[in-house]
Amino acid sequence: MTIKINGKDVTLEKEVTVKELLEVQKVEMAEYVTVQINDEILDRKDFETLTVKEGDVVEFLYYMGGGAI
Amino acid sequence: MNFTNEQMERYSRHIILKDVGVKGQKKLLESKVLIVGTGGLGAPAAMFLAAAGVGTIGLVDFDAVELSNLQRQIIHLTKDVGKPKVISGKETINEMNPDVDVVTYKEWVSSANIKDIIRDRDYDFIIDGTDNFPAKFLINDACVLMEKPFSHAGIIRFQGQTMTYVPGEGPCYRCIFENPPPPDKVPTCKQAGVLGVMGGIIGTVQATEAIKYILGIGELLTGYLLTYDALAMEFRKIKLPKNKRCQVCGENPTIKELIDYEQAVCDLKS
Numbered sequence A: 001m002t003i004k005i006n007g008k009d010v011t012l013e014k015e016v017t018v019k020e021l022l023e024v025q026k027v028e029m030a031e032y033v034t035v036q037i038n039d040e041i042l043d044r045k046d047f048e049t050l051t052v053k054e055g056d057v058v059e060f061l062y063y064m065g066g067g068a069i
Numbered sequence B: 001m002n003f004t005n006e007q008m009e010r011y012s013r014h015i016i017l018k019d020v021g022v023k024g025q026k027k028l029l030e031s032k033v034l035i036v037g038t039g040g041l042g043a044p045a046a047m048f049l050a051a052a053g054v055g056t057i058g059l060v061d062f063d064a065v066e067l068s069n070l071q072r073q074i075i076h077l078t079k080d081v082g083k084p085k086v087i088s089g090k091e092t093i094n095e096m097n098p099d100v101d102v103v104t105y106k107e108w109v110s111s112a113n114i115k116d117i118i119r120d121r122d123y124d125f126i127i128d129g130t131d132n133f134p135a136k137f138l139i140n141d142a143c144v145l146m147e148k149p150f151s152h153a154g155i156i157r158f159q160g161q162t163m164t165y166v167p168g169e170g171p172c173y174r175c176i177f178e179n180p181p182p183p184d185k186v187p188t189c190k191q192a193g194v195l196g197v198m199g200g201i202i203g204t205v206q207a208t209e210a211i212k213y214i215l216g217i218g219e220l221l222t223g224y225l226l227t228y229d230a231l232a233m234e235f236r237k238i239k240l241p242k243n244k245r246c247q248v249c250g251e252n253p254t255i256k257e258l259i260d261y262e263q264a265v266c267d268l269k270s
């Protein structure tokens, strides 16, 4: 199945949970990444149960701190 | 307020724009923008707002200029090393545009002072140019609670991102990022490095948002996160929903007072 992650098409062999998706995609510091699917920001506690479906538009949003120092 | 001949000439490229004109330029000269942090983001933002004729610019920063700042913080010059950043910034702006009244706050923002700083001149728009999460969450919460629009941004390595909050119109920073990451978990520019121009791109977007807000023109980055990847030379505008679970602007907000979060130890100046 194909989904979109941060604007790019990604093909997955099978349906996975959000938690698994973060692992498969080797997202760094996944515990601090906000996940948005189809215009909804997920509750972190749903990561283990919610599965990603064909055609889902997924955004991984990252903390970005810099600016002044 | 009537324009002098000098002002007509100085702002002629604005005045000729249909969406700005004499009326818009007056709005800019009468507007007040607060910039928190005069570093990588705040420096270019402050310079473009000053050049544009934003009449009152507040600068907040406790730091002094260091040699390692000059690779990107273009409001400060080599001769300014050792000088408080707000003073160095004020001097540059004064030389650039005498129309601008620069108000300096040589302070770190905290729950104890941020509301007073914003109230001081009743700023119209706030620019978050800070480098740390406690300050970013503090600015967000203060602006949500005080119903002030602000521009959030962050830069690191070859990447940057920014969003604009307007009260009642879209998500706040906390809608997207619920809480600051634990200290030391997410790298800062000091630890990870940053390409000097990143602040130029993103800080200038922040200045653009402030100007558009003041003029009431165009579409703001409310409900959008603009991300920039300099290596791929790719901008993306990600649509962001409001988060009804948001602790500060959601349906059942639990944050009613400002919070002072712990700063990463490695960021603290000795």
Ligand SMILES: [Zn+2]
Pocket (backbone or CB within 6 Å): B171, B172, B173, B174, B175, B176, B243, B246, B247, B248, B249, B250
């Ligand atoms: Zn919110």
